[in-house]
Amino acid sequence: xxxxxxxxxxxxxxxxxxxxxxxxxxxxxxxxxxxxxxxxxxxxxxxxxxxxxxxxxxxxxxxxxxxxxxxxxxxxxxxxxxxxxxxxxxxxxxxxxxxxxxxxxxxxxxxxxxxxxxxxxxxxxxxxxxxxxxxxxxxxxxxxxxxxxxxxxxxxxxxxxxxxxxxxxxxxxxxxxxxxxxxxxxxxxxxxxxxxxxxxxxxxxxxxxxx
Numbered sequence: 193x194x195x196x197x198x199x200x201x202x203x204x205x206x207x208x209x210x211x212x213x214x215x216x217x218x219x220x221x222x223x224x225x226x227x228x229x230x231x232x233x234x235x236x237x238x239x240x241x242x243x244x245x246x247x248x249x250x251x252x253x254x255x256x257x258x259x260x261x262x263x264x265x266x267x268x269x270x271x272x273x274x275x276x277x278x279x280x281x282x283x284x285x286x287x288x289x290x291x292x293x294x295x296x297x298x299x300x301x302x303x304x305x306x307x308x309x310x311x312x313x314x315x316x317x318x319x320x321x322x323x324x325x326x327x328x329x330x331x332x333x334x335x336x337x338x339x340x341x342x343x344x345x346x347x348x349x350x351x352x353x354x355x356x357x358x359x360x361x362x363x364x365x366x367x368x369x370x371x372x373x374x375x376x377x378x379x380x381x382x383x384x385x386x387x388x389x390x391x392x393x394x395x396x397x398x399x400x401x402x403x
Contacts, residue, residue: 199243200342200390210238210283215294218369223348223357226332226373231360236338239365242283243340246393250280252310267384268309268316275304275400284338288397291336291369298371299334303397311344311392314385322351322375325403333402334371339363341392348380363392375402 218230236242252269271280279285284306292302309318322328323335337346343363349356357378362368370380382394 199240208238208241210236210242210281212236212283212286212290215290218367221358223374223378225350225377227370227378228372228374229348229358229360230367230369230371232367234365235367236283236287236340236365238283239340239363242281242365243391243393245281246308246340246395247310247391250308250310252308268311268318270310271308273306273308279306280308284395287338287395291397295334295336295369295371299399301399303334303336304400305398305402307396307398307403309394309396311341311382311394313391314387314389317384318382320349320379320381322379323398323402324375326401327399328375328402330376332372333375333399334369335375335402336367336369336397337362338395338397339366339368339392340395342390344382344385344389344392346380346382348374348378351377351379362394 213235215232218232221229223229250271252271255266255270256263257266273279288303288306327333339362341363343361346360346362346368347356348358360368
């Protein structure tokens with residue numbers, strides 16, 4: 193298992209007070225075919241302090257998955273909080289509630305669950321995929337991601353492959369929201385990095401029945 197490298201703190205987020213900024217700075221990118229992505233850098237203040245809390249307090253687990261004829265280690269650590277489970281920090285409750293309120297007219301329901309991923313270094317990654325387990329395989333939905341720690345690229349492409357449509361470096365409190373048909377018609381990935389990068393945690397808020 194990877195050793196957890198030190199976090200390279202942001203020059204713009206040195207405070208220990210953890211809180212949220214306004215959401216009126218969100219900027220939407222149309223990815224075509226009914227898919228879109230909203231992005232707001234630095235939405236969460238004190239993101240480096242929150243990273244340290246989550247890295248220490250969350251019960252991270254390693255998983256292995258079957259790939260073709262062999263079992264392989266999932267290249268990141270994971271945690272999941274169902275809709276009836278307490279989130280590991282009050283700021284995540286505030287973030288979930290703020291996002292549910294902001295997107296209420298478009299989404300029509302609140303965000304309910306939180307999945308967390310810990311990318312320990314550039315060797316950890318997630319392959320091209322869409323969150324199509326459950327209702328999101330047939331219905332438009334949203335997945336909102338708050339990132340803390342060192343930035344890692346989140347890339348988007350059409351579901352059937354082809355050129356990358358968008359690449360966003362996410363970390364240090366950045367917010368991205370994938371909406372419309374994004375999970376069905378587009379794929380996203382966090383590619384491996386050959387650069388010397390520190391750890392990153394992503395928090396993915398989803399609605400009921402979506403994984």
